[in-house]
Amino acid sequence: MRADARRNRDRIVEIARALFKDKGFSGVSMDEVAKAAGVGAGTLYRHFPTKEALYDAVLEAWTDKVKAAVDRALGLDGSARDKLVSWFGDYVDLLNGHKGAAARITLALGDPDSPFVAKCTRYLGANQRVIDELGPALRPGVSAMEISRLVGAVAAVADASALDPDEVGSMLGVVADGLVAA
Amino acid sequence: MRADARRNRDRIVEIARALFKDKGFSGVSMDEVAKAAGVGAGTLYRHFPTKEALYDAVLEAWTDKVKAAVDRALGLDGSARDKLVSWFGDYVDLLNGHKGAAARITLALGDPDSPFVAKCTRYLGANQRVIDELGPALRPGVSAMEISRLVGAVAAVADASALDPDEVGSMLGVVADGLVAA
DNA sequence: ACCTGAACACCGTTCAAGT
């Protein structure tokens, strides 16, 4: 990759991140990104084949934060339910301010062709770790996919309806209680 | 309303229902509906100010079915959890085959300006009845809005990811368990 | 009153032409 191309790519991602943060996924057009980054539309698409692929690059840091959040939750002193609530809450917070991201990642969970595969794998892996460590405290037979979808679904409505933290916390509490129930 | 207008309106809804059922909300364009119904685009918009308003008319029967489903579930012999699972399952089934409807109704829950207000009111009312009748068996302080959003969220991902009934049932079981937990 | 259909505004994506 040529140096000028690299610079273009980096600037695009940086500028796109600011725009998406401000207006959400559907509030920003590809033309807007191209203009703001000072490149032609073709350049944008040369680096990112779709708008979703660009969004995936914008959310790059997310992946590491997911790992950190599970680590923290699992290291907590407390019941299985407490750990779940902490982890779920952090997960939703991680997507807070990225309007449209929660729904997109959740819908990509079963789709191997989505630009978000890497993120999905991370997220599923995180929930698998939760299952492995919390083991018998959880409802028997529960899968990482199921937990991921449940929490992702809550995150998606929380995002789309702009719920406040109290409401989200309450919903996550219901899910956590359901997951520790015999 | 003139007789010819009435006939046009009815035909539009009927044809649109078939198209939406087949291809989902985003799979059908307003032009397609107009063409199939044999009217101009202007006529379509004279009867329905937005695509969502048309969709609301298409889902007309839904409202009564919601009432029937709660009635049936509350009349069941069984635990509070059983009743919840039955009602939630029926709710998701009611939206089955209407791709895009679950998400739209769930997102409209807090929005008084949505074309789906009537449906939301019905749905919220149904969950309020559940709370009133199941009373102390449920988690204290739970609201109709919270239940509606939780089940709606599950319905939305089930719809968007085309989950099979087993997976949906399992997720609804988690939610139901969470709602009856102390 | 009600209808038609061309036109508008917007957006994701592509591609011929340039450097």
Place this chain on the structure above:
DNA sequence: ACCTGAACACCGTTCAAGT
């Protein structure tokens, strides 16, 4: 190699002109 920007395809919605 990489870039530009006009053009394409599509879609929700509007509106001037007709009956």
